[in-house]
Amino acid sequence: MLRVEDLHVTRGRTKVLDGIDLTVETGEIATLIGANGAGKTTMLMALSGLLPVASGRLELNTPDGPLDIARTGPVDLVRAGIVHCPEGRQIFGRLTIEENLQLGAYLSDDRAGVARAVSGIYDRFPILGERRAMKAGNLSGGEQMMLAIGRALVAEPKLLLLDEPSLGLAPQITEEIFGFLEELNREQEVTMLIVEQNAMLALELADRAFVLETGRVVLNGTGKELLDDPAVYEAYLGVG
Amino acid sequence: MSDYLIQQIVNGLSLGSLYALVAIGFSLIYGVIRLVNFAHGDLLMIGAFMTFGLVASDLVPWAAIPLLVLAGGFLAGGLIERVAFRSISGAPMITGFIVTLSASVAIQNLALIFLGSQPRNFNFPEVFRMRLPIGGADVALIDLVIPAVTLLCALALTTFIRKTRAGIAIRAVAENPFAAQLMGISIGRLVFLVFAVGGALAALAGLFWSGKYGQINPLMGFLPGLKAFVATIIGGVGSLPGAIVGGYILGFSEIAFVGFLPPEYSGYRDAFVFGLLILILLVRPQGLFGEAEQERA
Amino acid sequence: MKIPALSPLQAFFLLVAVMAGLVLAVTASGNGYFQTFAALTLINVMLAVSLTMTNGFTGMFSLGHPAFMTLGAYVTILFTYPVGRKGFAMPALPEIIAQIHLPLPVAALVGGLFAALTGWLIGRLVVHLQTHYLAVATLGLIIVVQTFALNLDGLTRGGRGITGVPREATLSLIGVCTVLVIVLCWRIKHASLGRAMLAVRENEMAARCFGIEAFRVKLLAFILGAGIAGFCGALLPHVVSVMSPKSFGLILAFNLIAIIVVGGQGSIMGAILAAVFISVGSESLRRVEESTGVYGVTQVIVAVALISFLLVRPKGLFGLKEPFIRTS
Numbered sequence: 001m002l003r004v005e006d007l008h009v010t011r012g013r014t015k016v017l018d019g020i021d022l023t024v025e026t027g028e029i030a031t032l033i034g035a036n037g038a039g040k041t042t043m044l045m046a047l048s049g050l051l052p053v054a055s056g057r058l059e060l061n062t063p064d065g066p067l068d069i070a071r072t073g074p075v076d077l078v079r080a081g082i083v084h085c086p087e088g089r090q091i092f093g094r095l096t097i098e099e100n101l102q103l104g105a106y107l108s109d110d111r112a113g114v115a116r117a118v119s120g121i122y123d124r125f126p127i128l129g130e131r132r133a134m135k136a137g138n139l140s141g142g143e144q145m146m147l148a149i150g151r152a153l154v155a156e157p158k159l160l161l162l163d164e165p166s167l168g169l170a171p172q173i174t175e176e177i178f179g180f181l182e183e184l185n186r187e188q189e190v191t192m193l194i195v196e197q198n199a200m201l202a203l204e205l206a207d208r209a210f211v212l213e214t215g216r217v218v219l220n221g222t223g224k225e226l227l228d229d230p231a232v233y234e235a236y237l238g239v240g
Numbered sequence: 241m242s243d244y245l246i247q248q249i250v251n252g253l254s255l256g257s258l259y260a261l262v263a264i265g266f267s268l269i270y271g272v273i274r275l276v277n278f279a280h281g282d283l284l285m286i287g288a289f290m291t292f293g294l295v296a297s298d299l300v301p302w303a304a305i306p307l308l309v310l311a312g313g314f315l316a317g318g319l320i321e322r323v324a325f326r327s328i329s330g331a332p333m334i335t336g337f338i339v340t341l342s343a344s345v346a347i348q349n350l351a352l353i354f355l356g357s358q359p360r361n362f363n364f365p366e367v368f369r370m371r372l373p374i375g376g377a378d379v380a381l382i383d384l385v386i387p388a389v390t391l392l393c394a395l396a397l398t399t400f401i402r403k404t405r406a407g408i409a410i411r412a413v414a415e416n417p418f419a420a421q422l423m424g425i426s427i428g429r430l431v432f433l434v435f436a437v438g439g440a441l442a443a444l445a446g447l448f449w450s451g452k453y454g455q456i457n458p459l460m461g462f463l464p465g466l467k468a469f470v471a472t473i474i475g476g477v478g479s480l481p482g483a484i485v486g487g488y489i490l491g492f493s494e495i496a497f498v499g500f501l502p503p504e505y506s507g508y509r510d511a512f513v514f515g516l517l518i519l520i521l522l523v524r525p526q527g528l529f530g531e532a533e534q535e536r537a
Numbered sequence: 538m539k540i541p542a543l544s545p546l547q548a549f550f551l552l553v554a555v556m557a558g559l560v561l562a563v564t565a566s567g568n569g570y571f572q573t574f575a576a577l578t579l580i581n582v583m584l585a586v587s588l589t590m591t592n593g594f595t596g597m598f599s600l601g602h603p604a605f606m607t608l609g610a611y612v613t614i615l616f617t618y619p620v621g622r623k624g625f626a627m628p629a630l631p632e633i634i635a636q637i638h639l640p641l642p643v644a645a646l647v648g649g650l651f652a653a654l655t656g657w658l659i660g661r662l663v664v665h666l667q668t669h670y671l672a673v674a675t676l677g678l679i680i681v682v683q684t685f686a687l688n689l690d691g692l693t694r695g696g697r698g699i700t701g702v703p704r705e706a707t708l709s710l711i712g713v714c715t716v717l718v719i720v721l722c723w724r725i726k727h728a729s730l731g732r733a734m735l736a737v738r739e740n741e742m743a744a745r746c747f748g749i750e751a752f753r754v755k756l757l758a759f760i761l762g763a764g765i766a767g768f769c770g771a772l773l774p775h776v777v778s779v780m781s782p783k784s785f786g787l788i789l790a791f792n793l794i795a796i797i798v799v800g801g802q803g804s805i806m807g808a809i810l811a812a813v814f815i816s817v818g819s820e821s822l823r824r825v826e827e828s829t830g831v832y833g834v835t836q837v838i839v840a841v842a843l844i845s846f847l848l849v850r851p852k853g854l855f856g857l858k859e860p861f862i863r864t865s
Contacts (some may be wrong), residue, residue, distance in 0.1 A: 048422060078424030090419040092412050099408050106409060107424040155424075276669045327848055333668050334598055335847050338794060345791050346840035352833035462787065463680070469673055511684040514677030518662055521670055 001026040001191050002047075002159060004238070008058035009039075009046050009149045020056070020213035023042070024159070027189045031202040031223070034212035041087055043212070044161045046085035047193075048214040049074035049220050052146070057089035060159065079107055081158030088167060089148040093137025100136050101148055104154035114154065121150035122179075148178070159191050166198040178205055203227045242375035248499040250374075254383040254452065256491025258388035262468035263475065263483035264397065265317070265438025271414040272434050275333065278340040279320055281465010282347040283439045286316050287446025288456040289355060293364055302365055309447045310440045317439015319433050329431075344462070352404035359457040368451060386448045393441060394484050401480055410434060413477060426511035427437035463510065467494075470517045476530025486529060490516075511515075545723070553716060560712040572708055576776045578816040579711045582720045585796045585812040586805055590722045592764030593802040594731060594737030595755050598641045598668045601675035602793055604682040605652040605763040606770025610780050611686060611693050613771035614702055617641055618816075628697065629691025642706035645771035652767020655761050660759035665752055678785060686782035698781030699774070706775035712773070718765060723805055725761075733855070734758055735803065738861050741850035776777035788836065792819070795843045801853030806860055811853075815839070 002024040009017040016039045024030040032040050045051040046058065046069075053070035060080060061066040067080055083104075092100050101121055105114040122129030125146045130138070136147055143163060152160055165181070166174040178201055184190050195204035203209055208225035211232065219232065226232045269277045290312045294305045324343040328335055363369065368382045401407035404494055413430050414422040421427060440483050449464070467490065475486025494513060498506045520527065543551065558566060563575045592599055615623075615630065618640040623635045640648070655701055663674045686693050693699070723825075725731045737751045738742040774780035796815050800807030822835040 001332075049419075050421065074421050075424045075426050078422070084422045086419060086422060092415050092419065094415050095408065095411060099411075102405070102425050103412055103420075106405065114409060151423075165338055277675070324844065331851065332595075332846075335596060335851055337668065337672060338798060338849060339844055341791060341794070342843045344839050345788075349833035349836040349840070353831055353837070357832065360841075411846040466673065466676060466680070470677075473670070473673075507688040508684055511681040514681050516672075517677055518674060521666060521674065523663060525666075525670065 001061050002193070003057065003059045003061070005007045005057040005059075007043075007046065007058060009042055009051055011042060011051065014196075015054075016215055019068075020212075020215070020217055022210050022217055023221070024191060024193055026061075026191055027185070028207040029185050029192045029194065030210070030211050031194045031196055031206035032212055033196055033199045033202055036197070037092075037214075039215045040212055040213040041163055044086075044163050044193070044195055046070075046086055047077075047159075047161055048082055049077045050084075052180060056207070062158070074207075075107070077180055078155065082158070082161065083155045083157035083159070084153045084161040085148050085152045085163065085165070087163040089127045089141075090138075091136045091144050091147050091151065093134060093135065096133050097136050097147060098132040100151050101154050104151035105156075117154045117156065125150060141149040141169050142177070145169060145173070145177055146180075149177070153184075153190075157190065160191065162192060162194045162199055164195060166196060166201060174201065181205065183185050197234070203232075244377050244499075246377040247379065248495055250377070250379050251499070253387040253488070255489070256488035257387045257496060258445045258449055258452075258464070258487075259471045259490050260494075261390055261393065261448075261467045262465060263487045264394075264480065265442050266469055266472040267478055267483035268410070268434045268438050268476070270472070271480075272410060272431055273325070273329075275325075275336040276340065276469065277325075278337070278465075279324065279343040279347055280438065280442055281353075281468065283313055283316055283320075283442035283459040283461070284446040284449060284464055285348075285456070285458060285461035287313050287443025288444075288450040288460065289351070289458075290377035290443065291447040291450050292360055295362060295364075299410035300369040306444065306447060309443050311468075312439040313443020313446075314436045314471075315439075316443065318432050318436035320439070321435035325431070325435070326428070339434075344465075345490065345513045348459055348462065355458050357458065358536045359455050360432055361455050362450070364451040368402055382448075382451050383516045386452065389444075389448075393444070397437070397441075398480060404431065404501060406430075423439065429474040459484065467510075467513050470513055470520075472527075473525075474527055475519055476527030478537025479491055479527070479529040484525055541578035541702045543862050545727075545862060549720065552719065553828070556712045556716055558608075560708050563801070564708050572625055573776060574713050574820060575818075576706060576708055577773070578813060579708075579715045580769050580776075581796070582775055582809050582812040582815045583715050583795055584721055584766060585800065585808040586722050587762050587765035588793050589723060589803065589805060589808040590801070591758050592736060593727065593808075594734035595758045597664065597755060597759070599745075600787075600794070601677045601678045602676070602762065602766040603770075603787075604678040605656060606678075606685060606773070606785040607682045607782065608655055609645070609648035609652040609767025610784070611648075611772035612642075612651045612767075612772050614699060614780060615692070616644040616647060616705055616773045616850025617705060617775065618699070619701075619703065622701070622789075626694060626701075627692050629689070630785040640709065641703075641775055643774075645768050648771035649764045649768035652770070653764030656760040656767075657756070660756045660763070664755040664759050676787070676790070679790065683782045683786065686733055690782035693782065694771055696782065697700060698779055698784075700779050702774045702778045702780060704778055706772045706773060711772060711776075714768070719805065726803075726805065730754070730757070738803075773859045792839065793837075795839050798843060798853055799846055801857065802852065803857040804853070804855035804859055806862070807853055807855035807858075820840075 004020055004022045007017050007020040008015065010182065011108065012080060019041065020176040032043060034040055042051060046053055049072060056085040060069055060079060060082065064080045069077065101118045102114065105117060108114050127143060128147060128150060165177055182205055187193060194202055203226050208222060209223050209226045210217045262281065265280050287309050290309050291305060292301055294308060300308065324339055328339050332496065364382065368385065370381045371378045372381060401410060409420065409425045410430060413425060413427060417427055471485050471486040471490040474489055475482025478492060490513065493516065494509055498509050499514045559575065588602055591597065597704030604802050616637060617782060619627065620636060623630060631661055639793060659678060663671055676854050687695050733749045733754045736749055737754050743749050790816065796808060796811045799815065819835055822838060826832050826834055
């Protein structure tokens, strides 16, 4: 579904991504792990159109043919089904839960369809349904994560980008969230690219994994392979 | 109630409405791009001159004029955004200020060049200058029409912000533009919309101002614009209800100052307004409904 | 061609020489128009340099200079106006002051001090404010001062204005003052106070971590700026012989901002050059306006030029640098 070839992205004067190659197949969960500053968030921002691409190929396979992500603006990328759930969740605290979810489907003109999608989220996360008229800023960290994912799902994404879903969450909540992501992928075949610092959880969940170090992919393989790899263990799993 | 008091209350409502209409624009714009649009007050002047032009030309029936003025203000506001603000998005705040101040100076002086510096007098149709007896006082009809229309606009706008998709999007951008973009919201289009809506309301205020005071000149927007910004601060910058409430608070305060102090003090009304500003900034800078802003680094 | 870099002392002597030459030449020419124009330009230079210190060094956005100028002007005139006519022109003036006459340099210092005092009173309340609030508060100050000047007509003659102000501001006096102001601001910039100001501008929170009291630094800059503005405001009416409440308003504030932006928000040399350039430019355009009867063109051109400048070269011509002068 997603093909990235020799991607170079600069921010200001720094070259953050220095020739990235990766692919994500339809229906799979891919993960990008690496230390802080390796360029993981930059990768996702390039994919959602918020950062310009210096050079390289960035292509999404859609039913209508390949889409050149580098030449498409952020609004059209959302329309094409690339939905980015940002680092720190960034839900709109001053808006209600219901309004947050509705915003997820901002571009859709099928309001009846949107209403159905929203109630689907309430079915899956009853606590959101109970509090739907409440301001989202009052939710706990884990509940905000559910809201953020729900907001992304309402947009019916073809490719869901998640930036550090475990950030700031208690281990138990994180396990719950990751369990949900796994279920989502299994039951509804949502393709995902997850950027994570918590390498262990990410590798356990992912079908395919890439290790990013100072702007390059230095290692790739299936989640299982990297879990067993001693180099990865030392660098990223020791501190878990 | 004494008829003097009734007269003052009506004056306060009327002036307060004018400030509220302009303040709404300031608040909306600030809420979305965190910048004070110094040129906003001049939209009041544009609205007033448009009214003058339409009335004098006698081409359109009176009922159509307010709608045309709203449309004109909408376009003028949007034009200012395109020309002055679009090019500096992302620049530091001081640049934004200087640009909007320059835009204001440019607009005022262009008006001076093309419209001349002589104030023009004109009058609304007879019917608006009709006076109605209310509880013993003699009240001008226009001073009742102004608050009525303003409250209608306020209601319409509040519904728009609360219930429509675009309104929710505006609130989202005001809170977190980055996340809003991830929803597919086009920030550029939204900023344009906010400028245009603010412009329409300010132009309407200009129409009312010309009807109420009967005299217009190219520099007329500067002081009311500044005072409307004071009203915005009183209510809390970025808050729509705040702008409306702030407008009325300022209007009533100003009228009270002039109406209830001996006449030798009435010349100080403008000093009073800005003294009020300093007081608010010292005591409660976030205004009534605003949120306490973080300290700047 | 290698451009020579002067040491500050050499630059100082050059400045004095150029100023003396200019003053002598213009005075000797006997041309009243040039004399007035040169005087006004030099006052603009002083204002620009002081605003560079207040706004440029600390990063504040104060539009208040015209207000302090008005204050300085009226207070000074109270002491320089011919004693014989003072009682008649300004009936509310207390007898003691009505009898005193001070020569311009002394009276202007009084005016400047009064403005500085007001700067202290107001500055304490506003310098901590964020950019947009400070801008509006200082704009409001212009209006407040104008309002008081209009209403206290027993002292100021209100809207009628004061005519017949003695033309005691000779070009040599103004020339000397200009040199003094430039030297003062230069010394401040290159002393620890100046460095503290620049630190506050770059990153206020970080500056505080280094023990710099941002509030005091900004307040000091504000007061100094107010004092110099008051002093300049005191000199001006003694060139053109009239003063009215609306003499110093938004247009002046705007033009000063334009000068600072063009010159570079922290460069003294930049401010001087920009002040001269814009003064000459505005005056030429103004004469065109008068001959064609189309008023307002100058300001539109300044406004558009300013916006364009900000887009192309936001740091102004020189930013923080002082060209041609070696600063160690």
